[in-house]
Amino acid sequence: MWVANVQATEQGRAGAAAAGLTERQGAVLERALGLLVEGGERALTTAGVARAANCSKESLYKWFGDRDGLIAAMIAYQAGKVRTVEASAGALTAETLRAHLVAFAVDLIDVLSGDVSLALNRLAIGQASREGAGLGRLLQERGRRQIGKRAAALLEAGRKAKLLAFDRADEAYGTLYGLIVSDMHLRMLLGEDAAALRKEFSPRAEKAVDAFLTLHGAKR
Numbered sequence: 001m002w003v004a005n006v007q008a009t010e011q012g013r014a015g016a017a018a019a020g021l022t023e024r025q026g027a028v029l030e031r032a033l034g035l036l037v038e039g040g041e042r043a044l045t046t047a048g049v050a051r052a053a054n055c056s057k058e059s060l061y062k063w064f065g066d067r068d069g070l071i072a073a074m075i076a077y078q079a080g081k082v083r084t085v086e087a088s089a090g091a092l093t094a095e096t097l098r099a100h101l102v103a104f105a106v107d108l109i110d111v112l113s114g115d116v117s118l119a120l121n122r123l124a125i126g127q128a129s130r131e132g133a134g135l136g137r138l139l140q141e142r143g144r145r146q147i148g149k150r151a152a153a154l155l156e157a158g159r160k161a162k163l164l165a166f167d168r169a170d171e172a173y174g175t176l177y178g179l180i181v182s183d184m185h186l187r188m189l190l191g192e193d194a195a196a197l198r199k200e201f202s203p204r205a206e207k208a209v210d211a212f213l214t215l216h217g218a219k220r
Helices: 002-018 023-039 046-053 057-064 067-079 094-112 115-127 135-160 169-181 184-189 194-216
Strands: none
Touching: 023 046, 023 057, 023 067, 023 115, 046 057, 046 067, 057 067, 067 115, 067 135, 094 115, 094 135, 094 169, 094 184, 094 194, 115 135, 115 184, 135 169, 169 194, 184 194
């Protein structure tokens, strides 16, 4: 439990840093995400968030703007919990690149399997048939694409170090993402117990990265 709490704290700090937020703003968004999990979309009001996070509504408007801005910030903060390493090509070896990719894969699986990410995705799916529903778009723009950009930068560094071979970093990341996530996220969205799947996370990450390196590792 202690290790899990430490990891959650580190991920929270990473989420705030990646989204360009202070730790206080990150803590407010963490509480807002908690409200979403506990009470669904209806619980996510500026008054409710301000009360739960012990801050003023004026601060919320100053930091995030309206409710849509708050939700966008929540998604960016959550996406930032998937940590990536900013490594220069000259500092990478085959061993360190694999270690960075495995750490990224474990973080990605851990964040996607959490109650917050599942709640956000289920809410977006529920809104998908509504005209003008924008949560799915925000999840793509502020969530998956932001994670992809940071991961693609690591892959690009690996290519410059002549450790990886691919034509486009975004396509290579799509392959990596598919190998890591596979059908696991869909299974959890459909109600399969994430806790029961958790024992698969580390082996899944290792196997996914090894498969990716088989496909895109530079032949020397």
